[in-house]
Amino acid sequence: MKDKARIYIIDDDEIFQFITRKSFERLDRKDELFFFLNGEDALRSIKDSIASGIELPELIFLDINMPIMDGWDFLTELQVLIDSAVNKPNIYMVSSSIDDKDLIKSKKYSMIKDYIVKPIKDVHIKEILTSLEA
Amino acid sequence: MPQTIDFLTLYVNKLGICEYADSNTTLFEGLTTKKSIEDIHVDQLFKESKFYAPIVTWLQRDTNEFWEDIIEDVFKSFVVSIQPIKINTIVAAVTIRTSIITRKLDQLKYQYESALENANVGLWVWIDVDKDQSWWSDSFYELLGYEIDEINPGVEAFSKLIHPEQIEDFTAIMKSFYERQANYQNSNQTNLEIKMRTKSGSYKYLLFTAKFAKVNNAIRFSGTVVDIDLLKKIEIELQQRDEQLQLSMEAANMGTWTWKIDSNEVIWSDHLFEIFEVEKNCFGGKFGSFLKIISKEERIFVKETIENTMLQCETHFSFKHSITCPDLSQKILFSKGEIFYKKGKPHRMMGIVLDITKENSLQKLLEQTQERYKIVFESMTEGVLIVDMNETIVDHNIAAAKIVGYEDDMLIGEELTYGDGVAIKEDFSNFPTEDFPGIKTIRTGKGFRNVALGWIKTSKELVWLSINSEPILDQQGMQIGAVCTYIDITERYTAISKLKMKNRQLEDFAHITSHNLRSPISNLSILLDYYETSTSEGDRKEYFENLKHVSTTLLSTIQVLAESLKIQKDFIDDECEISFQEVLNNVLKLLSGQIKEANASFDIDFEGCKSITYSKTYLESIFINLISNAIKYRSKSRQPIIQVRTSYSEQQQPTLTVTDNGVGIDLSKNKEKIFGLYKTFHANKDSRGVGLYMTKRQIETLGGTISVSSQIDVGTTFTVQFK
Numbered sequence: 001m002k003d004k005a006r007i008y009i010i011d012d013d014e015i016f017q018f019i020t021r022k023s024f025e026r027l028d029r030k031d032e033l034f035f036f037l038n039g040e041d042a043l044r045s046i047k048d049s050i051a052s053g054i055e056l057p058e059l060i061f062l063d064i065n066m067p068i069m070d071g072w073d074f075l076t077e078l079q080v081l082i083d084s085a086v087n088k089p090n091i092y093m094v095s096s097s098i099d100d101k102d103l104i105k106s107k108k109y110s111m112i113k114d115y116i117v118k119p120i121k122d123v124h125i126k127e128i129l130t131s132l133e134a
Numbered sequence: 135m136p137q138t139i140d141f142l143t144l145y146v147n148k149l150g151i152c153e154y155a156d157s158n159t160t161l162f163e164g165l166t167t168k169k170s171i172e173d174i175h176v177d178q179l180f181k182e183s184k185f186y187a188p189i190v191t192w193l194q195r196d197t198n199e200f201w202e203d204i205i206e207d208v209f210k211s212f213v214v215s216i217q218p219i220k221i222n223t224i225v226a227a228v229t230i231r232t233s234i235i236t237r238k239l240d241q242l243k244y245q246y247e248s249a250l251e252n253a254n255v256g257l258w259v260w261i262d263v264d265k266d267q268s269w270w271s272d273s274f275y276e277l278l279g280y281e282i283d284e285i286n287p288g289v290e291a292f293s294k295l296i297h298p299e300q301i302e303d304f305t306a307i308m309k310s311f312y313e314r315q316a317n318y319q320n321s322n323q324t325n326l327e328i329k330m331r332t333k334s335g336s337y338k339y340l341l342f343t344a345k346f347a348k349v350n351n352a353i354r355f356s357g358t359v360v361d362i363d364l365l366k367k368i369e370i371e372l373q374q375r376d377e378q379l380q381l382s383m384e385a386a387n388m389g390t391w392t393w394k395i396d397s398n399e400v401i402w403s404d405h406l407f408e409i410f411e412v413e414k415n416c417f418g419g420k421f422g423s424f425l426k427i428i429s430k431e432e433r434i435f436v437k438e439t440i441e442n443t444m445l446q447c448e449t450h451f452s453f454k455h456s457i458t459c460p461d462l463s464q465k466i467l468f469s470k471g472e473i474f475y476k477k478g479k480p481h482r483m484m485g486i487v488l489d490i491t492k493e494n495s496l497q498k499l500l501e502q503t504q505e506r507y508k509i510v511f512e513s514m515t516e517g518v519l520i521v522d523m524n525e526t527i528v529d530h531n532i533a534a535a536k537i538v539g540y541e542d543d544m545l546i547g548e549e550l551t552y553g554d555g556v557a558i559k560e561d562f563s564n565f566p567t568e569d570f571p572g573i574k575t576i577r578t579g580k581g582f583r584n585v586a587l588g589w590i591k592t593s594k595e596l597v598w599l600s601i602n603s604e605p606i607l608d609q610q611g612m613q614i615g616a617v618c619t620y621i622d623i624t625e626r627y628t629a630i631s632k633l634k635m636k637n638r639q640l641e642d643f644a645h646i647t648s649h650n651l652r653s654p655i656s657n658l659s660i661l662l663d664y665y666e667t668s669t670s671e672g673d674r675k676e677y678f679e680n681l682k683h684v685s686t687t688l689l690s691t692i693q694v695l696a697e698s699l700k701i702q703k704d705f706i707d708d709e710c711e712i713s714f715q716e717v718l719n720n721v722l723k724l725l726s727g728q729i730k731e732a733n734a735s736f737d738i739d740f741e742g743c744k745s746i747t748y749s750k751t752y753l754e755s756i757f758i759n760l761i762s763n764a765i766k767y768r769s770k771s772r773q774p775i776i777q778v779r780t781s782y783s784e785q786q787q788p789t790l791t792v793t794d795n796g797v798g799i800d801l802s803k804n805k806e807k808i809f810g811l812y813k814t815f816h817a818n819k820d821s822r823g824v825g826l827y828m829t830k831r832q833i834e835t836l837g838g839t840i841s842v843s844s845q846i847d848v849g850t851t852f853t854v855q856f857k
Contacts, residue, residue: 015657015684022664022673096652099644119656121663 003029006055010042010074011035011063011094016118020061023122027129038066039074046081056082057089059132061120064095064102071095075109090132092116144176144228145221150193151175153224176228182267185214189228192216205230258287258342260355266290277340277361279333297329297337304328327362339366393421393483400424409467409489411459429458440471444480449473454490466491517599519618520606521572525550528615537599537622539591550618558588558596562785571603575616579605586627587620594786598627635834642827643698650695654688694828701831706749714740714780714790717750721757725765732765734774742781743788746856752832756790759825760852764794769847783855787838790854798846808842 009020017035024031034057036042042060049056064071071093082088093106096118106115116124143156155171171179176186184205192201202215217227256274260267268287275282278295285291289308296304307326326342344357389406393399398420407414410427417423425433432455443451452470459465471485511518517534519527527545535542538555550572557565567573571582581604589597599620606615661684665677718738722729746753761776768774777793799808809830833840837857844850 013653013657015661015680015687016653018676018680019657019660019664022677026664096656098652118653119660121660 004031005059006032006034006057008034008036008042008045008057008060008062008089010039010060010066010071012037012066013063016063020120020125023120023125026122027126029129039069039071039077043069043074043077043081046078050081050085056085056087058087059128060089060091061094062091064093064097072105075111079109079111092128094118094120142230144171144179144189144230145219145224146176146189146193146226146228147223148193148225149175150177150190152179185212185230188214189216189226192226256359258357258359260289268292274359277332277338277359278330284333295330297331300329327366338363388489389487391424391485391487395480395482406487409465409487410457427457428455432456436469440483444473447475447478449475464491465489515621517618517620519545519550519572519620520615521550521576521618522615523576523613525573525576534620537597537620538589539593539595539597554592556590556784558590558785560586560588562588562783564784571601572616572618575603575605575618576613579613581605586623590785596624596785597622598624639831639834642831643695647695650691651688654684654691657684658688698828698831701828701835706752706836708750709747710750711745711747712750712753713745714743714753717753718757718778721754721761724758725762728762728765732768732774734765734768734776737775737777739778740780742779744780746788748856749832749836752836755832756829756854759829760792760854763825763852764792764796764850767796767799767850768794769796788856790856791851792854793849793851795849798848798850799842799844800846801842801844809840 007024009017011017011020014037021033021035024033034042034045036045039062046056048054062071062074069077075091088111090113091109091111093102093112093115095102095115098117103115106112114128144152145154145156146152152171152174176189177183180186188201188203188205198218200215200217202213205212205214212230215229215231217229218225219227256277257271258274259269266288268289270285270287272282275285278285293301293304324344326344328340328342329337330340332338339362341360341362342357343359344355389409390403391406392401394401400419400421400423402410402417407417412427418426425437428436436453436455439451439453443449450470450472452468454466454468456464456466466489468488468490469485470488471483473480474482474484476482511531512533514531515533517537518531519534520529522528527548527550530545532542535545550570551567557567557570559565565587568577570587571585574580574582581602583602585601585603587599587601589599591597600623601618601620603616603618605613606617608614658681661677661681665674665681668674668677715738718740722736728734761778764776765774772795775795777791779791779793781789781791783789801808809826830840833854833856839855841853841855842850843853
């Protein structure tokens with residue numbers, strides 16, 4: 001993956017957002033990072049991108065539990081939005097939930113690349129980016 | 135199809151002899167007596183003079199004119215015409231034809247006759263009594279075994295066939311008929327059983343019905359005849375059996391007696407002496423002698439029973455009584471009698487006596503069994519209702535009434551839906567009558583198991599029932615009712631709902647520990663890692679600030695968890711009767727800052743329900759959360775108005791509603807989550823999660839429920855249903 005990718009981080013935990021920003025900095029990359037506190041904000045941004053012809057994010061880190069619109073609802077609506085898109089985003093579910101129910105549910109969404117349990121550090125992010133390059 | 139007309143043409147000479155004939159039918163065979171009709175004088179040709187007389191007269195008149203008339207027979211009329219002709223010796227062509235009208239009647243007659251023949255019924259008509267003219271249907275001949283031309287129908291032939299025993303009776307009947315014929319108008323139908331000889335020589339019982347009519351001044355009888363030989367034989371057999379019955383009566387330990395009341399003479403059958411164990415010569419033969427035999431205690435009862443029957447001019451009586459035999463053993467006897475009256479006075483009495491000592495003990499056994507069964511039935515803690523196909527309660531045990539709050543026996547004869555109570559489902563909605571298991575079983579024939587039904591008794595007390603229903607079938611497998619059994623599961627049900635709630639709370643708690651504790655801890659671990667490995671002083675400072683922030687959050691989360699753990703019924707110590715208004719006043723004081731800032735106004739009405747027995751702390755907490763919530767999510771475009779109301783629900787539960795005119799919530803997305811916990815407990819952030827989670831826990835812990843309805847940009851209503 002090129003080192004200047006569009007990446008969405010959708011999580012209502014501001015500390016997690018801070019940590020993730022720092023993680024990318026520590027990887028010394030020049031990615032464009034977009035932070036959203038809930039699914040609805042992120043979805044609006046994607047709608048805008050489609051409308052104005054801006055390319056979709058290549059990578060999305062998606063939390064499950066968020067106010068207003070949670071991760072599952074976001075996925076359901078996104079599926080409809082990008083159904084016809086050629087370059088679909090790589091989506092990673094990132095949650096502190098170790099509940100089996102969430103893990104099983106994530107298997108039902110074909111769009112989800114993987115389900116990652118927090119904490120997620122710079123090294124983990126590097127691994128993901130490398131695997132995407134392959 | 136053109137209608138054909140049956141006709142017979144006779145070519146007659148001056149002497150009245152038919153030289154030859156022409157016909158298109160054999161129907162006229164009935165009119166003539168001969169097989170061949172040629173070269174025969176017309177008066178020899180026809181059975182009846184009405185057919186040949188006009189021909190003879192016409193020939194005698196010698197007028198040589200065309201003549202035509204209608205001649206009526208039993209069922210049809212004929213058109214007879216005489217046409218003068220001259221061919222050799224022939225002087226007239228006599229044509230007899232059926233009229234078109236009678237042709238139709240003919241068809242009808244045949245339809246009827248064939249129907250009657252199939253039913254083994256003969257027809258007969260005695261056309262003219264004075265002239266002894268008769269007609270018998272083919273079926274009548276058949277009954278007697280004769281061919282049509284073997285007997286000339288009429289009284290003469292008839293009398294010859296009657297059994298000698300009955301000749302006298304028949305002659306008497308005929309005689310009385312002649313004497314009374316002047317009075318015969320349209321007489322009623324009379325029936326007569328006559329034993330008649332058939333061709334084979336054996337006798338047959340025939341039942342004649344006869345009806346009288348006067349036609350053209352001639353007296354006519356007509357009627358049907360039915361073969362009742364078989365029936366008669368059965369009747370005779372039955373008579374013989376009756377005699378046999380006398381014998382079987384004895385076999386059944388039955389004795390008979392007659393009491394000639396006038397002469398006070400009591401006659402016993404031999405077997406009756408055996409039953410009473412009395413020697414023939416020791417019996418006085420009077421009514422008193424009979425009474426003496428009956429044990430003293432029952433003597434008056436027996437005497438009165440018989441006397442009352444006579445006093446009321448009734449004819450039948452029966453009673454049970456006991457006697458003591460010479461060997462001191464007891465016998466139970468059943469007496470049944472009939473009283474015959476003469477000129478309104480009892481004249482004679484007859485009856486039977488049955489030894490029912492054995493049966494009586496059987497009866498007792500049966501009663502005992504039934505009683506024992508009833509005891510079991512009544513001792514059941516399960517309610518049992520038996521319902522018939524009209525959905526009416528036929529029988530039930532004490533428990534069945536008690537469980538639903540009624541007195542014993544009160545439900546018998548009532549409909550299954552009887553009573554002022556209210557039936558509810560598990561979600562407290564109305565339980566429709568047609569869904570009651572018993573009613574469904576009656577209507578569908580299917581059984582139902584473990585149907586949960588809440589019943590609010592007239593006393594407002596709620597019981598939970600678990601109902602089973604099964605169809606009752608008779609021996610042929612037809613449904614004749616339903617049996618409903620139910621148990622009071624209120625205790626179990628309450629325990630289960632408590633457990634369900636606890637379980638839900640535990641799930642919530644697991645969710646919290648999974649999300650709300652894991653998140654900050656994982657953040658902590660990374661922050662510490664980055665803090666240690668960072669070389670930039672600025673970054674390290676930033677990591678440290680965040681570390682402090684996360685640890686504070688973690689602490690507050692743990693505090694909230696500790697708080698929520700305290701929400702348990704056992705920990706509540708301030709339950710008392712409290713006024714809604716009083717609690718709200720306190721809360722409004724506490725929230726006065728927020729209220730002032732938002733310029734919120736209140737619309738309060740507690741008239742529906744003024745007070746409640748509840749934990750004061752919890753009620754305060756509920757008000758604080760719901761009202762601060764309403765203020766927080768106010769609409770920026772209008773002044774916040776908060777409506778607070780109380781009332782009683784259908785199930786008499788106090789209900790509180792808090793309605794705002796705020797921004798509203800999209801419930802299609804958030805309904806399940808609205809009372810859940812989000813991972814952050816930031817006091818200054820979206821606190822709806824924490825507040826409503828705590829509120830819900832408090833309400834549920836005390837057995838209530840909370841629900842929400844909302845419309846975006848219109849407002850939100852929270853409804854709290856207390857227990």
